[in-house]
Amino acid sequence: MRPFKLERYFAEYEFKAERVLSASDCETLSMAELLGMAAGASLELWRELRLGYTETAGHPLLRAEVAGLYETIAAGDVMIAAPEEAIFIAMQTLLxxxxxxVVVSPAYQSLYEVARHIGCGVTRWELEPERDGWRLEVGRLGELVEDRTRMLVINFPHNPTGYTVSRPELESIVEFARARGLYLFSDEMYRLLEYDSSARLPAVCDLYEKGISLAGLSKAFGLPGLRVGWLATRERTLLGRCLAFKDYTTICAGAPSEILGIIALQSREPILLRNCEIVGGNLAVAARFFAERAGLFAWFAPKAGPVAFPRWLGEEPVESxxxxxxxGVGVMVVPGSLFERPGNHFRIGLGRRDFPQALGRLAERLRDRRV
Ligand SMILES: Cc1ncc(COP(=O)(O)O)c(C=O)c1O
Known part of the structure; x- marks a missing residue:
């Protein structure tokens, strides 16, 4: 498998840099904060926890809490896995x-790399930059599919652009997939972080019988250290095959993570409110920062989620x-080339509390540049 460019970059610099401007997760919650939100019964589960193996599909209560996020999904339609693991298992099982x-691009690399490694053909469905945002032409799907196409891979809110389609557009993607019997793998890791709840799309597992939704607690919930995510689909046969595959990855989730995951999902309202407030505040700071430096950057306002993908207009390439x-100032910024996307874009992450400080350091570095 080719190295995962973005993850290798994080591996090298995330813990060395003084500030990270490009994180895609929201401000991490501490154990104390999370346990402080726990209701009596869940706290009891935590105190009484025994550190044995857990159920391969996931703790029944955790799966029930996950099912509560959807309209048509029962606990039995859910498999718990680390988000990245869930991508790997789904692709290995389906392809x-x-x-x-066909994959919406630029993309988080595993969304196409696993397929490529299996020996599949991959066609990129490119997001196109517009004057001040992004656009995905849903009508192009017909040109992109082939007779051997088995799956469409989408990701809204999108990493790295913060783009999201409208509800009618999502419905037409579903109709397209249904008419051809294609699986629709929908990475919804950034769902629930819409700036305005009217922009929230229905989950694909609710819309489509061959739809598979991937979600988890890493991004919107600010709990990536739990390594808790899930696949939700009404295709029970497929879920059964995923479970059988999981015997070759982790077998089951970590017992402490499952209980903490239950607590997080039961406390989703205050957690999501906190994180949406952080993202909203940082979005305003970012918009002002880039507006004041329009000679150096083109700002592409995100529509939802904690990341954006502005363009560097300076003379040197974005990697430099x-x-x-x-x-110069110890701030890690992710160049767009890690997403195999030319055009001098770079990713910024709006979910962290120290975003204004990280941006302030960047401003320091740019002080002598013509803005
Ligand atoms: C779109 C997308 N999907 C999946 C993942 C994987 O999540 P995790 O790192 O929690 O496994 C990420 C992480 O950055 C992501 O951005």
């Missing part, structure tokens, strides 16, 4: 050499800009 997939900011 075979010679299949073809990112390197200079890291070396």
């Amino acid at each position: 075979a050499p010679g299949d073809h997939v 800009f990112c390197r200079d900011v890291l070396d």
Whole structure:
């Protein structure tokens, strides 16, 4: 498998840099904060927890809490796994050499790399930059699919652009998939972080019988250290095959993570409110920062979620800009080339409380530049 460019970059710099401007998760919750939200019965589960193996599909209460996020999903339609693991398992289970997939691009690398490694053809369905945002042409799908296409892979709210389609557009993607019998793998890791709840799309597992929704607690909930995510689908046969595959990855989730995951889902209202407030505040700071430096950056306002993908307009390539900011003021910025996307874009993350400080450091570095 080719190295995962973004994850290798994080592995190298995330814990060395003084500030990270490009994180995609929301401000991490501490154990004390999370346990402080726990209701009596869940606290009891935590105190009484025994550290044995857990059920492969996930703790029944955790699966029930997950099911509560959807309209048509029962606990039995859910498999718990670390989000990245869930992508790997779903692709390994659904795809075979010679299949073809269409993937919204740029994309989180595993959303196409696992398919490529299996021996599938991959066609990128590119988001196009517009004057001040992004656009995905849903009408292009017909040109992108082939006879051997087996799956469409979508991701809204999107990483790294913060783009999201409208509800009618999502429905037409579902109709397209249904008419051709395609699986629709929907990475919904950033769902529930819409700035305005009217922009929230229905989950694909609710809309489509061959839809698979991936979600988890890493991003919107600010709990990536739990490594709790899930697949939700009404295709029970597929879920059964995923469970059988999981015997070759982790077998089951960590017992403490499952209980903490139950507590997080039961406390979702205050957690999501907190994180949406952080993102909303940082979004305003970012918009002002880029407006004041319109000679150096083109700001592409995100529509939902905690990331955005502005463009660097300076003379040097974006990789040199990112390197200079890291070396000069200790701030890690992710260049768009890690998403295999030309055009001098870079990702910023709006979910962390120290975002204004990280941006302030960047401003320091740019002080002598013509803005
Ligand atoms: C779109 C998307 N899907 C899946 C994941 C994987 O999540 P995790 O790192 O919690 O496994 C990420 C992480 O950055 C992501 O951005």
